[in-house]
Amino acid sequence: MLKLLKPIIDVLPQVKPPATAVGVNERLFWTFAVLVLFFAMFSTTAVGAVVQSGDFIQTITASRLGSLVTVGIGPIVLASLFLQLFVGAKIINVDMNDPKQKELFLGTQKILAIVLSFVEAGLFVFSNSRLVDTAFSGSFGLLNTQLLIIFQIGIGSMILLYLDEVTSRYGLGSGIGIFIAAGVAHAVVSGVFIILFGAQNSVLAMLSSPTAQTLPEIIVALLPIGVTVGVVIVVAYAESIKIEIPLTFERGRGMSMPFPIKFLYVSNLPVILASAFMVTIFQLWLGTNGATIDIMGMNVAGIVHNTLSYVLPPQGYIPGQSYLSYLSNLSLPSNNVPLPEIRRAMVYILFLVVLCVIFGYVWMDTSGMGAKSVSEKMHDVGWHIRGGRSDPRLMEHVLDKYITTITILGSIFVGLLAGFADLTGALGTGTGILLTVGILFRMYEDMQRMGIVSSVPMLRNLVGE
Known part of the structure; x- marks a missing residue:
């Protein structure tokens, strides 16, 4: 079926792959x-x-x-x-x-x-x-x-x-990753600047007219920055969690190595895919706002619009807004939903987690990261489970116990973290920070593999190597 599109593909502009190493x-x-x-x-x-x-x-x-x-x-x-x-x-x-x-x-x-x-x-x-x-x-x-x-x-x-x-x-890395990281970095930097030096509810504004309540007000105003830093630390720690399965090379006696399976096995892809799906939902929500599609006496467009209102992201904290007023607004209804914002946000978080699990599992299964694909690749090059037979079915059985479980747990983790960070007012949104830390972590690993970190003094000093 894809062959029908080949004439169009042939006339599309192409970015030629490099002829030599870049x-x-x-x-x-x-x-x-x-x-x-x-x-x-x-x-x-x-x-x-x-x-x-x-x-x-x-x-x-x-x-x-x-x-x-x-x-x-x-x-x-x-x-x-x-x-x-x-x-x-x-x-x-x-x-x-x-x-x-x-x-x-x-x-x-x-x-x-x-x-x-x-x-x-x-x-x-x-x-x-x-x-x-x-x-x-x-x-x-x-x-x-x-x-x-x-x-x-x-x-x-x-x-x-x-x-x-x-x-x-x-x-370095992928353009999509760089665009996401750049957009989130822009939101975080501008948010920090507004919190510190903005015209209203900023630290500078509070210090210009100090009162007995100035110190606690400043602490509250800085909470979004604290939440943002906390999310970065949690994601960075999660990126380092892994289990290692011992493997033996059958063509080299005594040669062995651990096969690492990271807790975030499918990385931040579940959140990226879930976010893209949320964009589609948001567009459908906008398109059905005020629309009328009458079927059997029911306004289907209105029903769709009201239903989607339950799974939209929470309003979120806006830098320059009083953080206390943001927290108090969570008890009020929003998006024409007869629920307090905090309860509607819980529905959104649950929906986000379900999407992350579905997309994480589908991506693992279709991108060659499943137990069967990994075991076949490892067997083809001569690796097998230490202490076991050189049988790809045995390796698949062992890997499946870990890979499937870790994929689901990792997807649940990123969904929960992103959702709750969005709710607590993290700058750049919790989802954005989660994506950005993961993207930068991947980029750092790529740079290390290419030897870029060790060859550029400024980068070497930045990461403390």
Whole structure:
């Protein structure tokens, strides 16, 4: 079925793989260049659009409503998610070990991401009237303005797609990871600045007119920063947890090694995929707001809108807002849901955990990280369980006891941590911090493997090596 798309794949622009090994300085240059281009697009308002303040969805998708990156990495992640699910459900049969089939699969993913770029742009523009500059649309026409904005946002998302490819081949880590980390870092740094030096409810404002309550007020005002630091520490610790299964090399007598299975076995991918799914839910929630679809006397659009209101992320703490007032607002209803925000947030956290477990398990099963795939690869190169027979079925049985359990437990952990950190007002959102720490950890491991840390004095001093 994918072969039908080959003529289109052949005419799409491609980022050629490097002909020779990419040097350290070149990787650092391309990573920095991609970051500069991303922030340039992040800061550029689409013609005819109005930039809107950031929220949970924008932070975790590296997007900014009204800018050229309004849909952020959403289309890229959703395209990958859809195709992985199709492969897992055997709707699409692809042998990723075959270079031609892999190239065809990745080309199909790129086509789907491009299509989704314009589809998501249309959903955002047509479902959010505040995104359109009324002064501009008054002279240019509303529909013409909306189509112009959709075109710009779609092109911006396509540029992100190719920047991701450039980073993967010539830079450090992945472009998606860098975009997420950059967006979260921007939110955290700006949030800290507002808390410390903002015009209202900031530490500086409190110190300018001190009272007997100034010290406890300052401590309360700094709590979001403390929560953020706490989440970083917890995630960093979780990244270091692992179990090791002893293996023996059958072709080398006495040669053995431990096979590490990290607690976060599928890394932060469950949260990334769950976040992309949440973006779709958010868009559907916006699209059904005030809509009427009458079926058998029932307004289905209204029912869908009200149901989705229960699983949306909590309102979240906004830097500059009184933290005490934020906590008190948790006892009030929101999003037209007849529940206090704290109870609705619990429904969201439970929903997020379920999504993380589903996506974590599916990703493990379809990406070659399952017990069967790992045991076959280890057996092919000559490794087997120490003290056991050289039988891939035995290794699969042993690995399955650990990998499946750890995948589920790790997915539950990241879902709970992200959800509760969102609720407590962590800067950059709990999900964003979780993703960023994981991304930076992966990047550090890649840099160590490439020898970049030891060859760049500034990086060596930064990590204390």
